[in-house]
Amino acid sequence: QVQLVESGGGLVQAGGSLRLSCAASGLTFSTKAMAWFRQAPGEERDFVSGISWTGTTTVYADSVKGRFTISRDNTKNTMYLQMNSLEPGDTAVYYCAAIMWSVSKNVEDYNYWGQGTQVTVSS
Numbered sequence: 001q002v003q004l005v006e007s008g009g010g011l012v013q014a015g016g017s018l019r020l021s022c023a024a025s026g027l028t029f030s031t032k033a034m035a036w037f038r039q040a041p042g043e044e045r046d047f048v049s050g051i052s053w054t055g056t057t058t059v060y061a062d063s064v065k066g067r068f069t070i071s072r073d074n075t076k077n078t079m080y081l082q083m084n085s086l087e088p089g090d091t092a093v094y095y096c097a098a099i100m101w102s103v104s105k106n107v108e109d110y111n112y113w114g115q116g117t118q119v120t121v122s123s
Contacts, residue, residue: 002025002026003023003024003060004022004114005025005050005115006029006095006096008021008075014121019067019074020036020081020094022079024113030074033051033101034050034096034103035103036070036095037094037095039095040091041058045107046061049061050105051071051079057103059087067085067086068082069082088122088123089121094119095116097110097113098110
């Protein structure tokens with residue numbers, strides 16, 4: 001049974017930082033590309049960042065480029081998202097997802113999802 005469990009969300013003031021984690025089990029983590037998506041109330045789920053299974057290729061949405069950093073530790077079956085210079089517009093539920101092949105920006109391409117962690121940025 002595949003499980004992706006996000007943690008690290010919370011309430012932070014604008015300009016602050018948070019580090020999200022996604023712990024994976026039940027799948028061969030080291031062979032899966034991974035990604036973070038986010039969904040604000042009333043909005044669609046949007047791609048935030050993705051990372052190849054080796055960790056050598058990373059992709060970012062324009063809105064977070066230069067502020068967020070994605071990484072992974074295949075020895076710990078865990079992916080991370082370091083979020084700096086947070087803005088109120090970053091407020092959303094953040095989801096991690098796993099894909100069989102290369103990183104994709106499309107929600108429908110992902111095979112497995114976590115339950116999400118809430119990030120709230122106050123102004």
